[in-house]
C-alpha cells in the first residue's frame with residue numbers, strides 16, 4: 215500500500231475549505247478512497263508525483279488536455295514568450311486570435327469561422343444558443359456529457375425545470391431513439407448535439423456503428439436542425455481535424471477544448487459561417503478572459519507540434535498495440551474485465567453481474583493498479599499521450615496482468 219499520509223491530511227483540510235474538498239469527478243470517492251492520492255504536486259512527460267512523493271505513470275492526462283505530456287517545454291516556452299514580450303490580458307483582443315482561427319479553419323472540416331472561449335461547458339452552451347438563434351426553434355436532442363450548465367447537467371439541484379424541459383436525451387448508436395424523438399418534436403428542434411464517440415461515465419466506450427453518424431446527419435437535414443458534434447474529448451486527439459475528419463461526417467457546428475492547448479484553458483465553437491454569424495448581433499457571448507492570449511499561444515504551438523512530430527500517428531500506433539495487449543490479457547484471464555475504446559482512449563470496465571461482484575472486482579483491480587503506480591480512473595476512460603514511452607506501456611501491461619491475476623486468485 216502506498217504512503218499517502220500528506221494527501222490524506224491535505225484532503226481533510228480541503229473538506230473544511232471547499233465543499234467536497236475538490237470539485238466533481240476529482241473527489242476521492244470517484245477513485246478508490248484511501249488508495250488513491252487526493253492531490254498532485256507536479257508532473258513531467260507521462261509522470262505525475264503526489265504530495266507524498268509517489269510517482270505514477272499517468273493515463274488520465276488531466277481528463278484530456280494533456281496530448282503531448284505534462285510540462286511540455288516548447289509549449290510552456292511559447293507561453294512564457296507571450297508573457298515576457300507582449301503581455302496577454304488587454305482591453306482589446308491581440309491578433310494572435312486570428313492566427314489560431316485561421317489554423318482551425320485550415321484543419322477542421324466543418325470550420326468556416328471560430329469563436330474562442332475558455333471552457334467546454336461555455337462552448338456547448340454557446341453552440342446550443344447559436345442553433346436556437348439561427349433556427350428560431352427551441353428543442354434540443356442530446357447524447358453525451360456536455361458540461362455542467364443548466365440545460366444539460368445530470369445533477370438537477372439548483373436548476374428550475376423550465377431551464378432544461380426542452381432538452382431530450384437519445385441513446386448513442388440507437389438511431390431509432392433519435393428518430394422517435396424527432397418524429398414527435400422535429401418541427402421545433404433547434405439542434406442535435408452528440409459526442410461522435412460514445413463515452414458514458416463509468417461505462418464502456420462505444421465507437422459509432424457503421425452508418426450511425428451518417429444517419430444522425432441525415433436526420434438533422436431532414437428536420438432542418440443544426441447538428442453539433444461535441445469534440446471536446448475527440449478533437450485534436452482522434453485526428454487533427456477531429457472525429458469528424460476520422461469518421462467522415464461533417465457537422466454544422468463543433469466544440470473543441472481539452473487537447474487543443476496541452477492544458478492551457480481554451481475551448482472553441484467552430485462551424486458554418488451562416489450559423490456562426492448569428493453571434494454578430496442577435497446571440498450574445500462575452501467574457502473578461504475570453505481574449506486572454508496565453509492559451510492562444512499554447513494552442514498554436516501545440517498544433518504545430520502535433521503536425522511536425524506526427525503526434526497523433528504515434529498515439530494511434532502505441533495505443534493500438536496497448537489496446538491489443540490488454541485485450542489479450544482480459545481474454546487470458548476471463549474475470550469479467552472488459553477493454554473498450556479506441557487507441558487514443560482506452561478503458562477497462564467490469565461486466566455487470568447480478569451479485570454485483572463486479573463492483574468489488576473493479577475496486578480490487580484499480581487498487582492493485584494504483585499500488586503499482588499506474589494512475590487510471592475506475593469510472594472514466596484513459597488517454598494515451600505523446601510522452602508515453604514503450605517502457606511505460608509495457609510496464610503498464612505487466613501491472614494490468616498482475617492485477618487480473620490477483621482477481622483470478624481471489625474468491626468473490
Ligand code: PMP
Pocket residue numbers: 277332333334335336338358359360361362409444445446447471
Ligand atoms: N463536453 C465533453 C464531451 C466533455 O468531456 C467535457 C468535459 N469533460 C465538456 C463538454 C465540458 O467541458 P469543461 O469541463 O471544460 O467545461
